[in-house]
Amino acid sequence: MAPPVAPAAGATKADVRDQSALEQRLGQSTSVIMPLLELGAIGYVTWVLAYQICIQYLIDPSAEFRQGFNVQPRRATGIALIVVYAVLLLLLLVPWSRLIQVIWSKPDLVPLGDTSLEKKEVTTSWLGEYDAYICDYEGMPxxxxxxxxxxxDRTHHCKELGRCVRKMDHYCPWAGGIIAETTHKFFLQFVFFGSLYTAYVWIVTAVFLDERISKTGSCPGTWIGVLVVGVLFCIFTFTMSCMTGWNLCINYTSVEGIQRGGVQNIAFLIASTPERSSLPSTPSAQDKPQSHDDWPVLNTIQRGQGRTYVVMQTKPHEHPWYTSLVVGWKDVMGNNIVDWLTPIKHSPYKQRSHRGEFEWGELVYDMAKQYEVHNPGVKLALLN
Ligand SMILES: [Zn+2]
Structure with a gap:
């Protein structure tokens, strides 16, 4: 993902808007052009591998090859290679189609706000659904x-779309658009099957190119082209598969990976206090120990409808949503191998709970427990 271009010094708001609109048009155009180019490349590879290698070289070699270089027909080998190729191509195209279908339905975009309202007038009533949420120092989302x-929580503004996107990972013109909450699973299937397909293409091409050179001395440019394209895309898709798979396991998006090392403020809903008068208050500078290790509490705030929240801060490098590698994987990919390999069901974490926008990691529950220990009688909604 290219870094945003900084507006020139002295640029007006209109200049910045024009630049953003241009970036959006460019980003969205490339996410149509790149998949079309890739489909063209797949067509080219199919012609070379299925027709030139399997049919013209293996199944029915020319009289010149048979008589001059002793290249005999290998019908079974040629047919088997075409069948495997067709299966791998199908395995690539099905998740890719599903990915593009979901991308175009735009389920992960956050609605635009009403610009006639002041920030403080925009409702936050949706926060009432959750026991805890990510916030600023004042407890606001x-x-x-x-x-x-x-x-x-976990939403990021995408400059190519000009919109906030839930659990945004990255904008991928190669795949056809935004990779985020709903598309992450299908994206991993796309790059994984892409790596299998491209590995097969370059291995088959390399084997028969080597044989043809040793038998006939000829080295067709089309075969070399497919070999180069196959190797390059195999490296790319295999690397993306490993990176994406690992990020799912540790429950990081690419955006969160870039921001790794920062801290997060989390507002915890207070479910009950022993008596109204002993409502915990914001710790004063006098009470507050110097060490953040002992006291992660930043603030205590009152919100509408009598709700009180305590705002606590994680330590640098702590990730509030890390659970375990297996849970991280299953949350996105599904609970069994059929779900992992088929692009039908959405990720299980789409079924939200009242605890938060996403299931919290053990770290967040530990913070809540620590707070209850420091404040006897106070109960946090997250633990009840
Ligand atoms: Zn936004």
Whole structure:
């Protein structure tokens, strides 16, 4: 993903808007052009591998090859290679089609806000659904100036779309658009089967190119072209498969990976206190120990409808959503191998709970427990 281009010094708001609109048009155009180019490349590879290698060289070699270089027909080998190729191509095209279908239905975009309202007038009533949420130092959810709306947990503003996207991973013109909450599973299937397909293409081409050179001395440019394309895309898709698979296991998006090392503020809903008068208050500078290790509490806030929240901060490098490698994987890919390999069901974590926008990791529950230990009688909703 290319870094955003900084507006020149002295640029007006209109200049910045024009630049953003241009970036959006460019980003969205490339996500149509790149898949078309890839389909063209697949057509080219199919012609070379299935027709030139399997049919013209293996199944029915020319009289010149048979008589001059002793290249005998190998019908069974040629047919078997075509069948395996067709299966791998299908395994690539099915998740890719599903990925593009979901991308075009845009399920992960956060609605644009009403620009006629002041920030403080924009409702935060949706926070009432959750026992805990990501917030700023004042306990407010994070705000997007460009969309003029609040950002649910793990949402990021995508410059190519000009919109906030839930659990955004990255914008991928190669795949056809935004990789985020709903498309992450299908994207991993796309790059995984892409790596199998391209590995097969370059291995088959390399084997018969080597044989043809040793038998006939000829080295067709089309075969070399497919070999080069196959190797390059195999490296690319295999690398993306490994990176994406690992990120799913540790429950990081690419955006969160880039921001790794920062801290997160989390607002915890207080379910009950021993008596109203002993409502915990914001710790004063006098009470507050110097060490963050002992006291992660930043603030205690009152929100609408009598709800009180305590705001606590994670330590640098702590990730609030890390559970375990297996749970991270299953949350996105599904509970069994059929779900992992088929692009039918959506990720299980789409079934939200009242605990938060996403299931919290053990770290967040530990923070809540620590708070209850420091404040006897106070109960946090997350633990009840
Ligand atoms: Zn936004």
């Amino acid at each position: 994070l705000w997007c100036d460009k969309c003029h709306n609040w950002k649910p």
